[in-house]
Amino acid sequence: MAGPQPIGDPAPLDGSLPPKALETDSRTFHTYVHVPFCRVRCGYCDFNTYTSNELEGFAPSDFVKNLSSEIELSQRVLASSKRPMSTVFFGGGTPTQLPAKDLVDSLSALVQKFGIVPTAEVTTEANPDNVDFVYLEALKRGGFNRLSLGMQSAVPSVLATLERSHAPENVPFAVKAAKDAGLQVSVDLIYGAPGETMDDWKRTVDAAIALETDHISAYALIVEEGTKLARQIKSGQLAEPDEDLEADKYEYADQAFNSVGLNWYELSNWSRSVETRSAHNIAYWRGQDWWGFGPGAHSHVGGVRWWNVKHPTAYAGRLSQGHSPAAGRETIDHDTGLTERILLELRLVEGLDAQVVKDLNPEAQRAIADQIAAGNIDGGEAIRGRLVLTLKGRLLADGVVRMLVG
Numbered sequence: 249m250a251g252p253q254p255i256g257d258p259a260p261l262d263g264s265l266p267p268k269a270l271e272t273d274s275r276t277f278h279t280y281v282h283v284p285f286c287r288v289r290c291g292y293c294d295f296n297t298y299t300s301n302e303l304e305g306f307a308p309s310d311f312v313k314n315l316s317s318e319i320e321l322s323q324r325v326l327a328s329s330k331r332p333m334s335t336v337f338f339g340g341g342t343p344t345q346l347p348a349k350d351l352v353d354s355l356s357a358l359v360q361k362f363g364i365v366p367t368a369e370v371t372t373e374a375n376p377d378n379v380d381f382v383y384l385e386a387l388k389r390g391g392f393n394r395l396s397l398g399m400q401s402a403v404p405s406v407l408a409t410l411e412r413s414h415a416p417e418n419v420p421f422a423v424k425a426a427k428d429a430g431l432q433v434s435v436d437l438i439y440g441a442p443g444e445t446m447d448d449w450k451r452t453v454d455a456a457i458a459l460e461t462d463h464i465s466a467y468a469l470i471v472e473e474g475t476k477l478a479r480q481i482k483s484g485q486l487a488e489p490d491e492d493l494e495a496d497k498y499e500y501a502d503q504a505f506n507s508v509g510l511n512w513y514e515l516s517n518w519s520r521s522v523e524t525r526s527a528h529n530i531a532y533w534r535g536q537d538w539w540g541f542g543p544g545a546h547s548h549v550g551g552v553r554w555w556n557v558k559h560p561t562a563y564a565g566r567l568s569q570g571h572s573p574a575a576g577r578e579t580i581d582h583d584t585g586l587t588e589r590i591l592l593e594l595r596l597v598e599g600l601d602a603q604v605v606k607d608l609n610p611e612a613q614r615a616i617a618d619q620i621a622a623g624n625i626d627g628g629e630a631i632r633g634r635l636v637l638t639l640k641g642r643l644l645a646d647g648v649v650r651m652l653v654g
């Protein structure tokens with residue numbers, strides 16, 4: 249299930265990290281928990297997730313037990329460089345396929361071993377179909393404070409193309425239940441599904457705004473190799489995504505969100521205030537340290553990145569032998585680190601320190617001037633040493649990054 253993993257270097261069986269990676273500097277620490285279960289797989293999705301008949305004997309009820317083993321391992325590996333968690337994020341898959349008690353027990357195990365900063369953001373992703381007030385209140389009581397809900401579209405025909413299982417009318421119920429339970433709420437939208445018209449997208453954006461959440465993510469549909477959607481497009485059964493229409497949809501969403509006080513702070517993310525931005529995702533974009541627990545999860549500590557074996561059975565097998573579940577790892581070299589900073593920080597509304605480009609690319613001055621002249625980078629901000637994308641630049645972000653990297 250799901251696309252190929254990186255190859256990388258072999259990871260040591262005890263999961264140990266080089267001493268340099270354990271020098272903590274000023275980086276904050278975050279945890280991610282990957283819950284790889286879905287009731288059905290959506291046709292466009294290549295995330296590391298499994299339906300019940302793909303689990304090859306792994307029982308979801310054993311998830312917490314295995315997670316606890318990996319938490320024990322993380323304590324041995326991080327030892328004196330252990331820091332309290334600044335954010336926690338349960339993603340998937342569909343974390344809410346598990347009983348609320350399992351999510352709360354997982355969070356408690358993490359908090360008990362790492363500690364947590366008092367204001368930490370604690371999020372779980374959820375599918376609108378399998379949450380209600382009782383479930384969400386149990387999460388809130390157990391320490392969660394934020395819900396990220398996969399709405400995707402308000403239009404039944406678009407949801408059908410995406411093979412989403414939820415009914416659009418469940419979304420407002422789920423949002424209300426989450427708010428009543430005292431959770432911050434974000435909704436995820438997707439634009440660019442084959443056959444989705446501009447009117448369909450306007451309906452979706454307007455419906456998302458009507459939910460009055462403090463945060464919305466809107467992602468362009470990626471046609472992932474190996475998915476059912478990719479096969480349907482290849483065979484001509486569904487139309488190819490239209491890039492010009494996608495750009496128009498992005499501009500519509502940006503303007504509509506702005507008009508109700510939701511402002512972009514990352515290419516695909518809009519928030520009502522600085523406080524309601526996703527602190528967890530910002531930690532990724534700013535290259536902080538995080539341990540990703542669970543099958544297929546990726547981690548990054550002190551310039552070393554590793555990724556766990558993907559299948560839950562293989563993951564449980566490694567842990568039961570007392571071994572690290574890491575399938576491979578890599579040490580990020582100087583130039584790769586700078587390239588990644590350009591790729592990630594340019595996505596943010598605060599932009600990127602121009603010095604990062606100058607440290608990587610001997611032609612930086614010219615590349616930056618070209619992007620200002622093309623209207624992709626804000627000239628005023630550049631004078632102050634920050635590279636900030638304009639709206640046009642946001643639409644062409646991948647190309648701008650390529651030009652800056654050189």
Ligand SMILES: C[S@@+](CC[C@H](N)C(=O)[O-])C[C@H]1O[C@@H](n2cnc3c(N)ncnc32)[C@H](O)[C@@H]1O
Pocket residue numbers: 292293294295339340341342373374375376397398399400436437438467468469470471472
């Ligand atoms: C793990 S899912 C969120 C929780 C839950 N499984 C759901 O889908 O409602 C994370 C987000 O990734 C999005 N996603 C998955 N595959 C994608 C793709 N190929 N292109 C764009 N977004 C994608 C999903 O639609 C979802 O909003």
Ligand code: SF4
Pocket residue numbers: 285286288289290293294295297340341342375398
């Ligand atoms: S519910 Fe979410 S994780 Fe599961 S298949 Fe669909 S998009 Fe992927």
